[in-house]
Amino acid sequence: MDSTLGDLANSSACNAPLAIGNSDPARLLAQLRTMLLIRRAEEVIGEGVAARQVICPAHLGIGQEAIAVAVSEHLRGSDRVFGGHRSHAHYLALGGDLYPLLAEVLGKEAGCSRGMGGSMHLYAADKGLLGTVPIVAGTVPLAVGAALAAKKDGRGDVAVAYFGDGASEEGVIHESLNLAAVWKLPILFVCENNLFSSHLHISLRQPTDRIARFADGHRIPAVTLDGNDVVAVSRAAEDMIAGARGGAGPGFLEAVTYRWRGHVGHREDEDVGVDRGADLHLWKARDPVRRLADALIAGKMLSSDAYSALQADVDAEVMEAWRRARAAPYPPESHLLDRVYAEAGR
Amino acid sequence: MNRTSYGAAIREAFVYLLDHHPEVFVIGQGLWAKWYVGNTMTDLDKLYGPERIMDSPVSEQACTGAAVGASLCGYRPIVVHPRMDFMLYAMDALVNQAAKWSHMLGGQAHPAVTVRAIINRGGEQGAQHSQALHAWFAHVPGLRVVMPATPRDARDLLISAVLCDDPVLYIDDRWLYEWEEDLPPIVESPLEREGPRILRSGGELTLVGVGYSTRLCLQAAQSLATKGIQVEVIDLRVLNPLDPFTIVASVKRTGRLLVVDGGWRTCGMAGEIIACVSENLPLGMLKQSPRRLTLPDAPAPTSAPLERAYYFGESEIIQAVRALLG
Ligand SMILES: Cc1ncc(C[n+]2csc(CCOP(=O)(O)OP(=O)(O)O)c2C)c(N)n1
Ligand SMILES: [Mg+2]
Numbered sequence: 001m002d003s004t005l006g007d008l009a010n011s012s013a014c015n016a017p018l019a020i021g022n023s024d025p026a027r028l029l030a031q032l033r034t035m036l037l038i039r040r041a042e043e044v045i046g047e048g049v050a051a052r053q054v055i056c057p058a059h060l061g062i063g064q065e066a067i068a069v070a071v072s073e074h075l076r077g078s079d080r081v082f083g084g085h086r087s088h089a090h091y092l093a094l095g096g097d098l099y100p101l102l103a104e105v106l107g108k109e110a111g112c113s114r115g116m117g118g119s120m121h122l123y124a125a126d127k128g129l130l131g132t133v134p135i136v137a138g139t140v141p142l143a144v145g146a147a148l149a150a151k152k153d154g155r156g157d158v159a160v161a162y163f164g165d166g167a168s169e170e171g172v173i174h175e176s177l178n179l180a181a182v183w184k185l186p187i188l189f190v191c192e193n194n195l196f197s198s199h200l201h202i203s204l205r206q207p208t209d210r211i212a213r214f215a216d217g218h219r220i221p222a223v224t225l226d227g228n229d230v231v232a233v234s235r236a237a238e239d240m241i242a243g244a245r246g247g248a249g250p251g252f253l254e255a256v257t258y259r260w261r262g263h264v265g266h267r268e269d270e271d272v273g274v275d276r277g278a279d280l281h282l283w284k285a286r287d288p289v290r291r292l293a294d295a296l297i298a299g300k301m302l303s304s305d306a307y308s309a310l311q312a313d314v315d316a317e318v319m320e321a322w323r324r325a326r327a328a329p330y331p332p333e334s335h336l337l338d339r340v341y342a343e344a345g346r
Numbered sequence: 347m348n349r350t351s352y353g354a355a356i357r358e359a360f361v362y363l364l365d366h367h368p369e370v371f372v373i374g375q376g377l378w379a380k381w382y383v384g385n386t387m388t389d390l391d392k393l394y395g396p397e398r399i400m401d402s403p404v405s406e407q408a409c410t411g412a413a414v415g416a417s418l419c420g421y422r423p424i425v426v427h428p429r430m431d432f433m434l435y436a437m438d439a440l441v442n443q444a445a446k447w448s449h450m451l452g453g454q455a456h457p458a459v460t461v462r463a464i465i466n467r468g469g470e471q472g473a474q475h476s477q478a479l480h481a482w483f484a485h486v487p488g489l490r491v492v493m494p495a496t497p498r499d500a501r502d503l504l505i506s507a508v509l510c511d512d513p514v515l516y517i518d519d520r521w522l523y524e525w526e527e528d529l530p531p532i533v534e535s536p537l538e539r540e541g542p543r544i545l546r547s548g549g550e551l552t553l554v555g556v557g558y559s560t561r562l563c564l565q566a567a568q569s570l571a572t573k574g575i576q577v578e579v580i581d582l583r584v585l586n587p588l589d590p591f592t593i594v595a596s597v598k599r600t601g602r603l604l605v606v607d608g609g610w611r612t613c614g615m616a617g618e619i620i621a622c623v624s625e626n627l628p629l630g631m632l633k634q635s636p637r638r639l640t641l642p643d644a645p646a647p648t649s650a651p652l653e654r655a656y657y658f659g660e661s662e663i664i665q666a667v668r669a670l671l672g
Contacts, residue, residue: 056472118649134474170406171405199378337643
């Protein structure tokens with residue numbers, strides 16, 4: 001394939017500690033904690049899949065944590081965010097509570113979708129998350145509509161559409177980009193390009209690997225960058241979100257990354273029939289969490305001991321929420337029928 | 347005779363078609379992975395090559411439209427949608443294009459395309475990964491719709507569908523893949539000649555199923571027989587064009603009708619069959635009002651306890667039969 005991404009898609013490149021420059025240490029530490037929380041939560045969900053405690057299809061984004069953390073930093077509760085099948089990070093990065101996420105994944109009534117959705121259907125409207133659902137590209141036009149509503153409201157709110165490289169193969173993405181451009185809507189398209197759509201590498205699906213070329217075609221300003229660099233993604237997202245709030249219209253952020261687990265489920269070694277062995281190993285050196293931690297430690301903003309304590313703290317938080325979620329009750333049978341319409345049962 | 351599972355029977359049909367009909371090729375997501383389509387297409391890409399077994403980008407609409415286009419140029423493409431829910435992006439290609447082409451161009455062009463859609467539900471997959479939308483498609487004139495319930499039909503209806511000059515939607519169900527049966531050798535048979543079939547005779551009640559629900563009906567009939575109750579089981583097989591007369595003739599004998607369908611109730615297949623029987627049955631022949639057993643009118647839930655309440659099984663059919671027998 002003719003790769004336009006170059007080193008961004010190269011598993012052996014971009015693996016040095018992050019260039020944190022003069023970023024605010026408190027902010028970097030907060031980013032680190034959120035990334036660790038997402039990672040640990042997804043690891044525990046993965047263990048739940050392995051132990052058959054989690055039944056619903058769970059698509060883990062381990063390895064991709066930096067993107068949602070960087071984007072969400074610049075969002076507020078009145079913004080409108082939509083995601084897809086792989087959206088645990090989108091939920092947690094926006095500040096969605098951990099316990100309802102884990103309860104949802106277990107199908108419990110205390111879940112963020114009241115146990116009616118599972119891992120693939122998340123909701124946290126108070127944090128701006130208006131829905132993550134698994135029809136590929138299905139929520140992208142919805143985000144465009146949310147941006148249209150935000151523009152009508154005139155309060156400077158923005159919409160965010162998260163989607164993958166595979167989603168860019170659906171026609172509706174292209175219609176959505178055009179609408180957003182021609183109506184100058186306040187929306188950030190965030191393409192998490194992890195180079196795979198389930199079992200197929202992008203080279204088997206598209207003539208080249210840079211998804212932002214579609215934004216170029218619709219005259220939407222785009223940046224393509226290392227999605228495992230939380231500092232770089234945050235900077236780019238800040239500019240584009242500020243632009244959208246200020247009336248400059250849509251932006252397109254392509255963050256190149258890699259998922260460590262299979263397309264669905266907990267396994268690393270088998271990705272719906274594809275063995276990515278060597279490449280996965282190399283990509284782990286591009287770990288977004290470790291590269292930030294290493295930079296903080298090298299810059300003396302974090303000690304190794306403090307890092308261990310932080311990890312232990314996050315682990316305790318996740319395990320406590322997991323225990324509660326496991327013990328929580330399932331939704332009652334009556335919810336089969338009384339959640340279909342706004343007026344229960346009618 | 348050759349003991350074959352439903353899933354393997356589908357694969358046999360693919361092998362037969364690809365071996366004997368060079369104009370057949372297949373497009374769909376997951377055709378190079380074992381995960382998407384169960385055991386129904388294992389290694390076909392290795393046997394026939396990626397030019398005839400085309401794994402595709404995530405582009406349901408364009409893939410289906412492209413298959414319709416190729417079918418207008420002498421090929422017999424099969425498009426595989428590993429989950430029926432994903433196919434909704436392809437509605438235009440199916441409903442506005444393929445189904446209308448013959449009629450609106452004066453019968454001069456026929457898209458000989460087959461769309462294989464898989465019903466794949468349960469396992470807490472939730473509302474967008476569980477749908478059985480066969481009734482929608484059966485509503486569309488010009489689109490033939492078949493739903494095999496048995497391994498033999500899984501094989502033979504796929505072959506008939508692909509060799510038919512009209513667009514055909516072939517719907518299989520993952521809950522059937524393990525069902526085994528002895529299969530006779532393949533004989534090509536025109537799809538136009540296929541219709542509902544009596545799978546088990548009985549005089550007290552007519553039980554109609556479609557796809558997976560036919561299997562449940564057979565199991566229920568078997569259990570009832572051990573209690574001395576003989577019901578007739580009819581498998582719908584071809585949903586459109588619908589030929590109700592096998593069912594009507596059966597109800598004339600039994601006087602009682604229960605239709606069991608794994609789709610929703612309102613405007614569903616079960617309602618259509620009851621309507622056909624009602625229209626065609628002489629007055630006074632029914633001993634009881636016809637009944638239907640369907641999914642509740644709600645999207646699929648996620649959590650396992652709600653799934654158990656949502657999907658019916660053999661025991662619900664037995665209950666409904668007993669209620670009708672009074
Ligand atoms: C309309 C539709 N087609 C197919 C699928 C099956 N599917 C689920 S996720 C996925 C891969 C999508 O890849 P990408 O958009 O790159 O997201 P990633 O999984 O890499 O995060 C596919 C094909 C689906 N859910 N919806
Ligand atoms: Mg991807």
